[in-house]
Amino acid sequence: MxxxxxxxxxxxxxxxxxxxxxxxxxxxxxxxxxxxxxxxxxxxxxxxxxxxxxxxxxxxxxxxxxxxxxxxxxxxxxxxxxxxxxxxxxxxxxxxxxxxxxxxxxxxxxxxxxxxxxxxxxxxxxxxxxxxxxxxxxxxxxxxxxxxxxxxxxxxxxxxxxxxxxxxxxxxPAGDRDVVLSVATRRLARFGTLTMAPEEYKEYSRLYAPTISAVVHDALDRAGVALADVALVLPHHVNVFSWRGVCKELGLARDRVHLDLLPVTGHCFGADQLIAHVDAARKARLEQGDLYLMVATGLGGEFAAMVLRR
The missing domain is CATH 3.40.47.10 (Thiolase/Chalcone synthase)
Structure with a gap:
């Protein structure tokens, strides 16, 4: 793997x-x-x-x-x-x-x-x-x-x-540390533009947390594990408010999402999860054998989740 x-x-x-x-x-x-x-x-x-x-x-x-x-x-x-x-x-x-x-x-x-x-x-x-x-x-x-x-x-x-x-x-292609167990993606193609009309944005906002939840559970199912087994979520640094909604949708405690650097880095395009990984490892929040998730979204209705084992 x-x-x-x-x-x-x-x-x-x-x-x-x-x-x-x-x-x-x-x-x-x-x-x-x-x-x-x-x-x-x-x-x-x-x-x-x-x-x-x-x-x-x-x-x-x-x-x-x-x-x-x-x-x-x-x-x-x-x-x-x-x-x-x-x-x-x-x-x-x-x-x-x-x-x-x-x-x-x-x-x-x-x-x-x-x-x-x-x-x-x-x-x-x-x-x-x-x-x-x-x-x-x-x-x-x-x-x-x-x-x-x-x-x-x-x-x-x-x-x-x-x-x-x-x-x-x-x-x-293989190894015994930070092993990728699964990846899942979803695309809400009808939101595939850089800008949205107010009604489109309202609909996208309504679907945002449920779609993240769906792609996360898809990745978990492919890996054969449950959310309760996951030690930490390494997120995209969009904002704290949106993650509150995602955590509520997932039934996940907010302290299991590593948002420590968001206040001082902002959102760094596709680098957020890797930056969060480095910080979490430095703070000993990821131990050998831990299951963890990387989660990301992108403009245009893009959603992705990856399950890894430390």
């Missing part, structure tokens, strides 16, 4: 408070209070002059297990929400692969899953490695993006403020 050899995260050292971002993003003082007190966000990490490629490299370089094993890497996969990452004459992902010492690897981007795409990318990496039949093969999955400052890419209105933190994981 697919195994995550190591996970790493890069949190840029510079932060910006929501109060500092308010004017450029067109947020009122009342908006800032809603995001802070109601949605659970206070600041985000910002990358300054670093570009998308720099952030991917910074995340990749946190993988200590990659050092000296670069020759084994067969694939580099970036899970991306935004279609455009820079000038057309450049390919930042290929540049990042070269800077990480793996220019020989097949390098590709997975899109159209938006912020849920990282779980699909991990699943794809495992499937590709398994199909190759090389027990020593590895793949690098990269997640997270660079916001275009003061634009729509930095704010999902009324939902989340985006940050520039990135993450990486080293994937093997």
């Amino acid at each position: 697919t195994s995550l050899v190591e996970l790493g995260a890069h949190l840029p050292p510079q932060s910006a408070t929501l109060a500092e971002l308010a004017a450029p993003l067109g947020m009122s003082e009342q908006d800032v209070q809603v995001y802070t007190k109601f949605l659970g966000m206070s600041e985000v990490r910002v990358a300054g002059d670093a570009d998308y490629g720099d952030l991917l490299v910074a995340a990749g370089r946190t993988l200590t297990a990659l050092r000296g094993q670069e020759h084994r890497v067969r694939y580099v996969i970036a899970a991306r929400s935004m279609q455009i990452t820079g000038m057309g004459r450049r390919n930042p992902l290929h540049e990042a692969a070269a800077r990480l010492g793996v220019p020989h690897a097949v390098t590709l981007t997975l899109t159209q899953r938006f912020c849920s795409g990282t779980l699909t990318a991990i699943d794809l990496a495992g499937r590709l490695l398994d199909a190759d039949g090389d027990a020593d093969g590895l793949a690098v999955v990269l997640a997270g993006e660079k916001c275009i400052p003061h634009t729509f890419s930095q704010l999902v209105d009324g939902v989340a403020v985006m940050g520039d933190s990135t993450a990486a994981c080293l994937v093997a």
Whole structure:
């Protein structure tokens, strides 16, 4: 079964408070209070002059297990929400692969899953490695993006403020730690647009928690385990309020969802679950043998869940 050899995260050292971002993003003082007190966000990490490629490299370089094993890497996969990452004459992902010492690897981007795409990318990496039949093969999955400052890419209105933190994981076709037991996805295609009319958004909001619950139970069923067996949920950092609704729908205690970093990182596209994993492991919230869930949603009605064993 697919195994995550190591996970790493890069949190840029510079932060910006929501109060500092308010004017450029067109947020009122009342908006800032809603995001802070109601949605659970206070600041985000910002990358300054670093570009998308720099952030991917910074995340990749946190993988200590990659050092000296670069020759084994067969694939580099970036899970991306935004279609455009820079000038057309450049390919930042290929540049990042070269800077990480793996220019020989097949390098590709997975899109159209938006912020849920990282779980699909991990699943794809495992499937590709398994199909190759090389027990020593590895793949690098990269997640997270660079916001275009003061634009729509930095704010999902009324939902989340985006940050520039990135993450990486080293994937093997088999292993005995952080083993992927199952993955499940769902797509509500009728919401497959970046913007929704008020009535559409109302309907999407109504279906949001039940659909997450459904995809979580689908993943649990495929793994042959129950929610009661799960030690921890590593979530997408949309906001605290939405997770309250999801926890209620699932019948899950909120302290089993690791949202510790949401107030200081914001929502980091597809990197949230990997960032949460690094933080949870550092705080000893994941012990050897624990079952845990990664859960993600994305714009366009994308939902995904993955069951793993530590």
